[in-house]
Amino acid sequence: xxxxxxxxxxxxxxxxxxxRRGELRKSLSWLFGAQFARLMLGFIVGTLLAxxxxxxxxxxxxxxxxxxxxxxxxxxxxxxxxxxxEMAQRxxxxxxLMGTGFRLLCVLxxxxxxxxxxxxxxxxxxxxxxPTLVLSVVxxxxxxxxxxxxxxxxxxxxxxxxxxxIASVVSNAAKVLCLVAGFGVVAMCxxxxxxxxxxAALVFWAAWRMxxxxxxxxxxxxxxxxxLARAAPHFIAQSGALLLLRLDQIMLNAMxxxxxxxxYGAATRLSEMIFLFIPVIVASYLPRLAxxxxxxxxxxxxxxxxxxxxxxxxxxxxxxxxxxxGDYLVRLIYGREFAACGPVLFIHCLSSLAYxxxxxxxxxxxxxxxxxxxxxxxxxxxxxxxVLNLWWIPxxxxxxxxxxxxxxYYVAWFAGTFLMPGMRWLAWAQVRSLTAPITMIxxxxxxxxxxxxx
Numbered sequence: 080x081x082x083x084x085x086x087x088x089x090x091x092x093x094x095x096x097x098x099r100r101g102e103l104r105k106s107l108s109w110l111f112g113a114q115f116a117r118l119m120l121g122f123i124v125g126t127l128l129a130x131x132x133x134x135x136x137x138x139x140x141x142x143x144x145x146x147x148x149x150x151x152x153x154x155x156x157x158x159x160x161x162x163x164x165e166m167a168q169r170x171x172x173x174x175x176l177m178g179t180g181f182r183l184l185c186v187l188x189x190x191x192x193x194x195x196x197x198x199x200x201x202x203x204x205x206x207x208x209x210p211t212l213v214l215s216v217v218x219x220x221x222x223x224x225x226x227x228x229x230x231x232x233x234x235x236x237x238x239x240x241x242x243x244x245i246a247s248v249v250s251n252a253a254k255v256l257c258l259v260a261g262f263g264v265v266a267m268c269x270x271x272x273x274x275x276x277x278x279a280a281l282v283f284w285a286a287w288r289m290x291x292x293x294x295x296x297x298x299x300x301x302x303x304x305x306x307l308a309r310a311a312p313h314f315i316a317q318s319g320a321l322l323l324l325r326l327d328q329i330m331l332n333a334m335x336x337x338x339x340x341x342x343y344g345a346a347t348r349l350s351e352m353i354f355l356f357i358p359v360i361v362a363s364y365l366p367r368l369a370x371x372x373x374x375x376x377x378x379x380x381x382x383x384x385x386x387x388x389x390x391x392x393x394x395x396x397x398x399x400x401x402x403x404x405g406d407y408l409v410r411l412i413y414g415r416e417f418a419a420c421g422p423v424l425f426i427h428c429l430s431s432l433a434y435x436x437x438x439x440x441x442x443x444x445x446x447x448x449x450x451x452x453x454x455x456x457x458x459x460x461x462x463x464x465x466v467l468n469l470w471w472i473p474x475x476x477x478x479x480x481x482x483x484x485x486x487x488y489y490v491a492w493f494a495g496t497f498l499m500p501g502m503r504w505l506a507w508a509q510v511r512s513l514t515a516p517i518t519m520i521x522x523x524x525x526x527x528x529x530x531x532x533x
Contacts, residue, residue, distance in 0.1 A: 118352065124251045124258075126412050128267060129345055131258050134416055138337035140264045141344025143210035144271075145328035146198045147217070152321045154191035154221045157314030158183060159228055160445050161306060166232035173229055178297035179306060180225040188221025202333050213268040220279035225295070226286045242281035250274030319457025320437070323464055323487055327480040330468045335476050343477040345413055346423035350401065350431065379446075384508045386439050388515040394432030395516055401428045419477070426481035430488040436509050437492030443505055452499040460491025 129137045162180045166173045195215035199207040230238045253270035260266075286292060328347070332340035401408075405428075406421035413420065444453045464487035471479030496506035 120247055120251045122352070124254050125348065127258055128254060129348075129413050129417065132264065132267075134341035134345075135337040136264055136341070138332060138339070138341025138344055139206065140210060140267060141348075142204075142328055142332040142337070142340050143207050143214055143264070143268065145325045145332075145344075146207065146211050147195055147214040148325045149198070149321060149329065150191040150194040150215065150218070152314065152318045153194055154188050154218050155184065155224065155314075156187050156307070157310035157450075158187075158306060159224055161310045162225065162228035163231045164445070165306070165309075166229055170233070172302075173232065174291070174294035175297050175299045176302055176306075177225050177229045177291070178294045179299050179302040180228060181222045181295045182298045183303060183306065184224050185222040188218035191215070191218040191221070198329075202329070204333065207332075210264050210268045213265060214272060216272050217275040220275055222295075223279040223282045226282050226291070229291070238285065239282070242278050242285070245281065246274045246276075246278035249277050319454055319461050319491075320441070322461035323457060323484070323491060326461065326464060327468060327484050330465070331472055331477060331480045334468075334472045339476045342417065342419045343423060343480055345417050346409075346420040346477065346481070347427050349408070349412070349420075350397075350424055350428040380504060380508070383439060383443055383505070384512070387436060387508055387512040388519060390435035390439065391432065391512040391515040392519060394435045395513070397431045398425065398428040401425050423477045423481045426478060427484060430485040433485075433488035433492045436512075437488070440492060440496060440502075440505060440509075443502075444499075447501075449499070449501065452502065456491045456495035456499070459495065460487040463487045463490055 128140075132140065158180055162176060166176050169176070192215045195211050195218075196208075199205060199211050227239050250270055250273045253273050254267060257266045257270050286295065328340060328344060331343050402425050405424045406418075409417055409420045409424060441450075441453050444450050464483050467483035467486060468480060471483055473479075475482070493509060496502055496509060499506075
């Protein structure tokens with residue numbers, strides 16, 4: 080980035096350029112703990128919510144959430160990981176970078192809000208307008224993400240989970256009150272938004288206590304242009320990946336109605352439980368591995384391969400578990416009204432392996448400056464997903480959408496790696512990791528040692 084380190088604010092420094100092993104362990108502990116607590120709270124309250132709303136209304140809520148997620152890539156524009164990388168490598172100008180990122184994210188949040196308002200109108204589903212409008216309020220607080228990136232860059236990612244736990248408790252308490260009072264989808268959307276409001280308020284308070292308030296008011300036009308230029312390829316890749324993740328829910332609602340969308344939303348909510356911890360792992364390793372990617376490529380590749388092995392174990396065992404216990408658990412959790420979720424759950428879970436590998440690959444591409452390759456693969460997968468959805472949803476409903484997702488994921492995040500210049504080593508690492516459920520029985524110590532970033 081062409082920003083002179085002698086520019087105004089250059090004296091504002093992070094305490095550490097990269098996290099020590101103890102800090103990484105502390106960050107991972109807090110991140111996993113917070114994610115687990117939020118997962119358990121969200122799972123329990125979400126189950127009660129699905130039972131109370133029924134299939135059709137739950138489908139309405141799930142689609143509104145999908146629209147908000149689809150607009151979310153406008154809200155970050157790929158800036159989050161770029162900011163972490165730049166502040167980790169240039170700690171002396173972390174203040175101006177954070178301030179620049181804050182302003183950019185605030186503007187992008189307003190754009191995302193507009194996207195949320197337009198999407199139901201384009202879908203000609205005006206029953207989704209009010210829930211989507213309420214959920215889109217989260218983008219007003221979008222600027223607080225810049226503070227997260229500074230914590231991540233200096234190895235203090237453990238700070239954010241503390242606030243996330245508080246916000247999650249408040250939000251889930253509000254959801255329970257809505258359930259007890261018998262409120263509908265719109266009130267539930269308000270309770271969901273409350274989590275972001277509380278979290279953002281606490282983050283801004285912490286930034287003020289740390290003396291960062293003045294940095295949030297500073298920005299650098301050169302930094303803004305450089306950040307946008309570097310984030311653009313990652314933004315394109317994110318948009319394609321987000322289409323892969325959320326387009327099924329929206330297309331299913333538009334083509335088959337709220338009931339099929341409710342079945343699909345309930346099924347994917349269970350299958351995606353395995354996805355929730357993976358961004359935490361990747362985010363925790365990003366600052367340190369970004370620093371050694373050039374200086375020690377052998378360690379970088381060894382650690383990446385170890386991550387793939389661990390994720391392959393999860394990705395291969397998850398479908399097996401849902402195949403054996405899926406139908407029983409669906410009836411136990413959601414009730415007989417959601418019985419059709421069982422087959423959809425198993426089909427969608429087949430895509431877990433490809434998704435988990437995609438998370439690692441995206442991290443490698445960003446770190447090595449080749450995010451555009453991920454963009455090409457993601458959009459190819461999204462195009463395949465759209466075609467298959469148009470073909471299979473009218474005939475098979477939610478199951479067709481699940482099969483379309485599985486095929487598109489493997490094309491985009493697994494097979495596509497072989498076509499990327501300079502990424503053949505990663506493609507073969509993905510293939511070798513498929514044997515991890517067996518080989519890790521004998522080599523788990525070596526795998527764990529490779530994950531101990533020094």
